[in-house]
Amino acid sequence: xxxxxxxxxxxxxxxxxxxxxxxxxxxxxxxxxxxxxxxxxxxxxxxxxxxxxxxxxxxxxxxxxxxxxxxxxxxxxxxxxxxxxxxxxxxxxxxxxxxxxxxxxxxxxxxxxxxxxxxxxxxxxxxxxxxxxxxxxxxxxxxxxxxxxxxxxxxxxxxxxxxxxxxxxxxxxxxxxxxxxxxxxxxxxxxxxxxxxxxxxxxxxxx
Numbered sequence: 262x263x264x265x266x267x268x269x270x271x272x273x274x275x276x277x278x279x280x281x282x283x284x285x286x287x288x289x290x291x292x293x294x295x296x297x298x299x300x301x302x303x304x305x306x307x308x309x310x311x312x313x314x315x316x317x318x319x320x321x322x323x324x325x326x327x328x329x330x331x332x333x334x335x336x337x338x339x340x341x342x343x344x345x346x347x348x349x350x351x352x353x354x355x356x357x358x359x360x361x362x363x364x365x366x367x368x369x370x371x372x373x374x375x376x377x378x379x380x381x382x383x384x385x386x387x388x389x390x391x392x393x394x395x396x397x398x399x400x401x402x403x404x405x406x407x408x409x410x411x412x413x414x415x416x417x418x419x420x421x422x423x424x425x426x427x428x429x430x431x432x433x434x435x436x437x438x439x440x441x442x443x444x445x446x447x448x449x450x451x452x453x454x455x456x457x458x459x460x461x462x463x464x465x466x467x468x
Contacts, residue, residue: 268301275306284313292318296325304333312342320349328361344373353398356385360395393468403431404457406440411453417445432461441465 267286274283287295287310299307299322311319311334323331323346335343347355347370359367359382367386371379388394402421404413413430421427430448432441441461451460 267298271298271310272302272306275302275309280309280313283310287313292321293325296322300326300330304330304337307334308337308342311338311346316345316349320346320351324350324354328358331358332362340373343370347373348375348378351398352381352385352400353396355382356395359386360390401429401431402427403433406432406434406456406458406461408457409453410448410451410455410457410460413457414448414453417448432457439465439467 271283271286274280274286290298299310302310307330311323314322323334326334338346347358350358359370362370371382371386374382385395385397402417404416408416417427417430427445429442430445431439432443434440441463442465443457443460447460
């Protein structure tokens with residue numbers, strides 16, 4: 262089935278209020294593809310699709326939408342649904358959206374977030390516009406140089422699920438300062454009992 266026919270099918274299912282079939286139609290689409298697929302829909306119909314997605318998947322799809330479209334969708338959705346999506350969005354995507362909204366709207370949405378998400382969102386919004394702080398994500402995996410590779414891999418397995426990128430693993434000192442970055446390939450190829458400090462070359466670029 263081509264993309265055009267799929268869009269027509271989605272619209273037909275929405276108009277028929279056949280939400281069981283609609284949920285089945287969209288459940289296996291990758292987030293980026295589903296965002297592209299939904300682009301021709303009106304914001305109201307798009308909101309219907311979002312209501313059928315699991316919370317975490319809805320947040321991922323929302324992050325792929327253009328900012329203007331995100332703002333239209335926020336107006337078309339109930340407040341509780343908006344809060345759920347914002348709570349589950351990645352920090353950098355949420356910051357980009359919030360900084361484009363009117364100040365009063367941003368403050369209202371910030372106040373509705375969970376305490377932890379509100380703290381992170383406020384922290385990122387506190388950085389100057391176009392600064393590294395505005396663009397960064399606080400979700401990354403960090404390890405210590407005195408750990409073994411085995412310890413590091415256990416740590417990655419435990420905390421990597423919340424990381425936005427797994428291609429680089431950051432090495433920090435006891436004060437939390439960055440001292441190196443390592444590609445995940447270096448971990449996978451090293452002997453488990455090797456110290457991370459023995460894999461490091463202390464050459465990295467940071468802003």
